[in-house]
Amino acid sequence: MAVLFPLSTPKRYIITVLATIISLHYLLTIVYEDYGRISSFGNINERTGERHGNDNVSMLNYNSLQTFQNMTGPRANATFVLLARNSDLAGVVNSIQSAEDRFNRHYHYPWVLLNEEPFTDEFKERVSVLTRAPIFFGLIPKEHWFQPDWIDEDRARAGRQKMMAQRIIYGGSVPGPLWCSDIVTCVVSIQASFSNMNYCNHIDTTGGSFIYPSYQPLLNFLNTVSIRVEPDVKFFCDLDYDPFLYMQEHDKVYSFTISLFEWEPTIPTLWQTVKDFIGEYPQYVENHNAMDFLSNDGGKTYNLCHFWSNFEIADMNFWRSEAYTAFFEYLETKGGFYYERWGDAPVHSIAAALFARRDQIHFFRDIGYRHEPFQHCPLGEQWTRGRCSCDQKDTFDYTQNSCLKKFEKLFA
Numbered sequence: 001m002a003v004l005f006p007l008s009t010p011k012r013y014i015i016t017v018l019a020t021i022i023s024l025h026y027l028l029t030i031v032y033e034d035y036g037r038i039s040s041f042g043n044i045n046e047r048t049g050e051r052h053g054n055d056n057v058s059m060l061n062y063n064s065l066q067t068f069q070n071m072t073g074p075r076a077n078a079t080f081v082l083l084a085r086n087s088d089l090a091g092v093v094n095s096i097q098s099a100e101d102r103f104n105r106h107y108h109y110p111w112v113l114l115n116e117e118p119f120t121d122e123f124k125e126r127v128s129v130l131t132r133a134p135i136f137f138g139l140i141p142k143e144h145w146f147q148p149d150w151i152d153e154d155r156a157r158a159g160r161q162k163m164m165a166q167r168i169i170y171g172g173s174v175p176g177p178l179w180c181s182d183i184v185t186c187v188v189s190i191q192a193s194f195s196n197m198n199y200c201n202h203i204d205t206t207g208g209s210f211i212y213p214s215y216q217p218l219l220n221f222l223n224t225v226s227i228r229v230e231p232d233v234k235f236f237c238d239l240d241y242d243p244f245l246y247m248q249e250h251d252k253v254y255s256f257t258i259s260l261f262e263w264e265p266t267i268p269t270l271w272q273t274v275k276d277f278i279g280e281y282p283q284y285v286e287n288h289n290a291m292d293f294l295s296n297d298g299g300k301t302y303n304l305c306h307f308w309s310n311f312e313i314a315d316m317n318f319w320r321s322e323a324y325t326a327f328f329e330y331l332e333t334k335g336g337f338y339y340e341r342w343g344d345a346p347v348h349s350i351a352a353a354l355f356a357r358r359d360q361i362h363f364f365r366d367i368g369y370r371h372e373p374f375q376h377c378p379l380g381e382q383w384t385r386g387r388c389s390c391d392q393k394d395t396f397d398y399t400q401n402s403c404l405k406k407f408e409k410l411f412a
Helices: 009-031 033-038 041-050 055-067 086-102 121-128 153-165 194-200 243-249 270-280 322-334 344-355 380-385 404-409
Strands: 078-083 111-115 135-139 225-228 254-256 259-261 305-307 313-315 361-363 369-371 374-376
Touching: 078 086, 086 111, 086 121, 121 135, 225 243, 243 313, 259 404, 270 322, 270 344, 305 344, 322 344, 361 404
Parallel strands: 078 111, 078 225, 111 135, 254 361
Antiparallel strands: 225 313, 254 313, 259 305, 369 374
8 A cells, every 4th residue: 555645845835836837827828829929938049049138128129019919900091191391300200209109109000201392311210210110201392382373462462461460370471382282181390381281281182283293102092091190299198999990990081189269360251151162062061960060050150160180080082072172172262271361170170070970070089199289188097098198187178268068069
């Protein structure tokens, strides 16, 4: 008869610990594919040799690239678009780094940067190291950046003088480079003239006289969704999903983070022009539109609410639609971009509110964003989940000059 000798207490504890470790390792290998790969002896040896002397950095890079499955999963046909000058380098670096760190390093959506002059080698080098995504640098010929001949310069000058007397910011700026390639989300730098910013953000790029071969190849892949980025903006929060895919899968055509009132002296005749367009082309107005966001009296007057378009994710097919094309061309013939200061923000907002269903406009509540002097900061659980760096008490959402409540009432 065999005699069983009990294990001493230390040995029993050691065996118990080893058994627990082996069981946990086996369970993780089954549940997490990446764990099995990175914990294999081959990978341990290989990565140990590569990381010698720089252990933490290599581990951080590896883990960050493996965290989000969407990096190699389904992606939208989308891009980041930024128009800047060489003098905007510091601001562009800040914006790209912020967008990459908070979102795009997991997805590698391409960047399109456009300039009125060739980007310098220093500019290209500084921004290229910020992302693994493709970057395209486009040149918009200067000869196409001028005021149309049909504009009455005496009338335009009188309009500028009037706005200067009203102390309207940029009111005295002479219309500068205007024939840029909009992509409708094209962005101009802070230093560009205000008139140029307005017009540049409207021109269609799908055909006609506004497309030039020098940068057309950079725009060919902008078939679905684009996000507008400007120099010196901040993205405060991590995104653990793809907002481009979200818009496609939920049939959204326009999205925003901040909405506010327009400065009325800059658009004195815009709403009457909009009403004239609706009267002539009622077929373009969507039945389930968001007119109540724009007007407090059924469309008789404009309440000045608009989406702040320095951040917008937009469906390019909407901007290329028959309705928006007709609308913009109608506005263009009135000259208000030059005689007044019709901005891209109210024009984009009015178009989205009238020609799309109200449920096709989306407020990205969980995207923390700042463009001086305003910011949107997510609250509560969204702020925590996004590891947001903004102050929850500093958000424009429900301040006196915000139009967010008007938008939310559309769905009440």
